Amino acid sequence: MRFLIMSKSNDHFEAGGLPGPALMRRMGEFLREASAAGVLLQADGLLPSSYGARISAHDGRISVTDGPFAEAKEIVGGFAFIDARSLAEAREWGRRFAVAHDGECEVEVRQVTGPGGPGDATGGPR
Amino acid sequence: MVESQWRIEFPRLVAAAHAILRDPGAAEQVAQDAFVAALEQWPAGGVPDRPGAWLMTVTRRIAVSQLRRDLDLGAKYERVAERAAAREDIAVEDLADGHIDDDILRLVFVCCHPSLGRDARVALTLRLLGGLTTPEIARAQLVPPATAGQRVARAKRTIRDAGLAFENPTGAERVDRLPAVLEVIYLIFNEGYAGTSGTGWTRPDLAGEALRLGRMLVHLLPTAAEAHGLLALMELSASRFRARDGADGPVLLEDQDRMRWDRLLIRRGLDALATAVRFGGGPYTHQAAIAACHARARTAEATDWPRIARLYDAYLRRHPGPVAQLNRGIAHWKAYGSAAAREIIVPLLSDPRLANYPYLPAALAEIETADGNTGAAITLLRRAIAMTDNGADKAIVTRKLQALVRTSGGAREEDRHR
Structure with missing residues (x-):
């Protein structure tokens, strides 16, 4: 089963701040752990929202807004795709992802539908 | 909370205990004891920030004190005494965490020891490296739980009695022993592969287990070409799982909806293939190269059949076999026409290995x-x-x-x- 783990950003990163050595070390540890367990599929950080855009569609009208955006903690900062056996296990990886960030962070864990890989929960006889 | 640590940490704990005790059964027991300790202490003291490290420390402590106890009791097994004599002075703190990969690798080679039968190797690997329960292993191997339990118990006994856990393959020995490991992982993958199409959906996600084991192996042996080759083959095969399940049963490759192919797994498979080739390749790498030809084709019509035919030609020269020969025949048909295909396929009709x-x-x-x-x-x-x-x-x-x-x-x- 595939899960998406996302961490929310913060003012430091939105301002273009770089991760400090402690975060680098802990994130490296998380990546190594997840890789050693065979669950890590992909992981990356996202540049600040000033490098991005928002598109909204309402009533048939589309508007595009370039970043940066105001609420740093509503902005995704990094993500990982993992291949876990259950939501319980994925939650634990999410917890470790959060611990790796130290201090303040919000992490969300969501199961992927569609190409969920072998054993995805939308399975069953079809 | 402790339960969610189990599948993640269990193989590492077993490996650490096994490195100390050289007995897979005893090692498993120690790992379970560490979890019991967590169940007892975490509710009161709070869950540690790094539960893996907590469990590992406790595991090593329990294993070392058991080793000392065995010494004091005058160990029945001479080898334990030999090894333990060298380890008497080792404090828990000296067992640096940097060795855990070596310990896991040692456990992998023990579980996949050529002296064990294939079913035994698979069962033991699923148990000690996958953390599967006996009922789960039973469902995986389509045998009654009692059979699965006996299989695992017998395998552990064989290892203990023959002292197999004291082997520590290094360098060239690892290269020799790797095929047995790859065979186990690929067997698990294929058992899962068959299980996901139709009636086997209640079985444990074996293909997923095999993929995780394959990724673990690549992490442990980053320069082993065929570890990457097998992983490439599995990632590329798995990328087609979702497209394979049709309303009326399994859908063949040429008829699959390629929009349903998993592009993340394809990318990973192609990356692993490139790495495998760089490190020298081998039979799994070769098979992955064929699978990659399909993965790269946007439509069935776009498939590079001459390339596939050439790859099969080279593969069969090194690894003759009737099913591969049939696939070679099909590739020749698509690439060069029916005369070429019949030349290869018609003789197979009298091959007893393909009678069914x-x-x-x-x-x-x-x-x-x-x-x-x-x-x-x-x-x-x-x-x-x-x-x-x-x-x-x-x-x-x-x-x-x-x-x-x-x-x-x-x-x-x-x-x-x-």
Whole structure:
């Protein structure tokens, strides 16, 4: 089963701040752990929202807004795709992802539908 | 909370205890004891920030004190005494965490020891490296739980009694022992592969277990070409799982909706293939290269069949085998036409190893159909259906037969073929 783990950003990163050595070390540890367990599929950080855009569609009208955006903690900062056996296990990886960030962070864990890989929960006889 | 640590940490704890005790059964017990300690202490003291490290420290402590106890009791097994004499002075703190990868690798080679039968190796690997319970292993291997339990227990006993856990393959020995490990992982993958199409959906996600084991192995042996090669083969095969399940049963490669192919797994598979080739390749790498040809084709029509044919030619030169030869024949058909294909495939009809392999007459039926020999094709498909008891295989071939009968407007079984 595939899960998406996302961490929310913060003012430091939105301002273009770089991760400090402690975060680098802990994130490296998380990546190594997840890789050693065979669950890590992909992981990356996202540049600040000033490098991005928002598109909204309402009533048939589309508007595009370039970043940066105001609420740093509503902005995704990094993500990982993992291949876990259950939501319980994925939650634990999410917890470790959060611990790796130290201090303040919000992490969300969501199961992927569609190409969920072998054993995805939308399975069953079809 | 402790439960969610289990599947993640269990193999590491077993490996650490096993490195100290050289006994997989005892090692498993120690790992379980560490979890019991967590269940007892975490509710009161709070969950540690790094539960893995907590569990590992406790595991090593329990294992070392057990080792000392065995010494004091005058260990029955001479080898334990030999090893333990060297370890008496080792404090828990000295067992640096940097060795855990070596410990896990040692456990991998023990679980996949060539002295064990294949079923035993698979069962033990699923247990100690996958953390599967006995009922889960039983469902995986389609045997009663008692059988699965006995299989695991017997394997542990064999290892202990023959002192196999004291082996520590290094360098060239690892290269020699790697094929046995790859075979186990690929067996698990294929058992899962068969299980996901139709009736086996309640089985544990074996293909997923195999993929995780394959990724673990690549992490442990980053320069082993065939570890990357096997992983590439599995990632590329798994990328097609979602497209394989049709409403009427399994969908063959050429008919699959490629929009449903998992592009993340394809990318990972192609990356692993490139790494495998860089490190020297091998049979799994070779098979992955063939799978990659399909993965790169946006449509069935875009498939580079001459390349696949050449890859099969080279593969068969090194690794002869009837099923691969059949696949080579099909590739030659697509690349060079039916005369080339018949030259390869027709002799296989008298190969006893393929006597129950319906895809052989089915392939020939495909060629006959394309050449307009409908009657001959129908005869071959009927032969294919009669050859097998496998529900999924029967379903595929029956559908082909029905389609053929419909379009031909009736069977003309007197048609000569050849």
